[in-house]
Amino acid sequence: MALPNIYTDVNFKNQPVSSGLISDSSSCTVSDSSSALPKKTTIHKSNPGFPRLLLALWIFFLLLAILFSVALIILFQMYSDLLEEKYTLERLNHARLHxxxxxxxxxxxxxxxxxxxxxxxxxxxxxxxxxxASWSKSEEKCSLRGAHLLVIQSQEEQDFITNTLNPRAAYYVGLSDPKGHGQWQWVDQTPYDQNATSWHSDEPSGNTEFCVVLSYHPNVKGWGWSVAPCDGDHRLICEMRQLYV
Structure with missing residues (x-):
């Protein structure tokens, strides 16, 4: 059965749109209140034990370095003494010892x-x-024996030496003026002390005599130091340290 056609009038009205946006009276505005709140500041508390730990470590390593340095110095001294003794023994060429x-x-x-x-x-x-021999040859002969020319450090030492010397001879000692400028030097680098010398009353003299001999002067009946040409031939006195075993 065919249904009857029903017609209804429908009117469409265009509502105005303002600025392309649809206004809604029910809309509400939400403000961000978080910006009005004060920001919290985070305070980092320092650890009071940390500086003390650093100080303790610094002191520990400092003491360790000092102890290490002292140990090195002691070992070096012991090693130097052993080398010196070994060197002396080698220079003696296995000579018999008293x-x-x-x-x-x-x-x-x-x-x-x-x-x-x-x-x-x-x-x-x-x-x-x-x-x-000459002064340089005399020093060389002493060196071959593991020694050096005599270095006089006291009047007692000189008296001991001269008690066995021939008063008619002169003996080279390890004192010289290599540059001829009045700068006297001992062969073992012992400092020259002007107040601890045994020069004869008229010595040192001469402008071409730069080596020293022990000589006996009959007029004073005593031994003393005299200058002599370094290329002159005289007897010699060698000196070395005793060996301890």
């Missing part, structure tokens, strides 16, 4: 020794040669 019971304060040492035909005095050994 040893006596040690009464000094040297630790762990029982005997003090000098090579045969050397004379001991106050921790040193002395050798007097009857051969003659």
């Amino acid at each position: 040893c006596v019971k040690n009464h000094s304060s040297v630790e762990d040492k029982v005997w003090s020794c000098c090579p045969k035909n050397w004379k001991p005095f106050d921790s040193h050994c002395y050798f007097t040669s009857r051969d003659t």
Whole structure:
């Protein structure tokens, strides 16, 4: 069965749109109140124990460095002493030694020794040669024996040496003026002390004599120092440290 057609009038009205936006009276505005609140400041509290820990570590490493330095110095000194003793023994060319019971304060040492035909005095050994040579050759001969020309450090030492010398001879000692400027030097670098010398009354003299000999002056009946040409031939006196075993 066919249904009847029903017609209805429908009117469409266009509502105005303002600025392309549809206004809604029910809309509400929400304001951000968070901007009005004060911001919280985070306070970082320092650890009071941290600086103390750093200070303790610094002190620890400082003490460790000091102890290490002291240990190195002691080891170096011990090593130097061993090298010096070894060097001296090698220079002696296995010469026979004359040893006596040690009464000094040297630790762990029982005997003090000098090579045969050397004379001991106050921790040193002395050798007097009857051969003659120039000053430089004399020093070379002493060096080959592991020694050096005599270095006089006291009147007692000089008296001990001169008691066995021939007063008609002169003996080179380890004092010279290499540049001829009045700058006297000992061969072992012992400082020259003007107040601890044994020059004869008229010495030092001469402008071409820059080496020193021990000589006897009959007019004063005593031994003293005299200058001599370095290329002159004189006897020699060698000196070395005693060996402790």
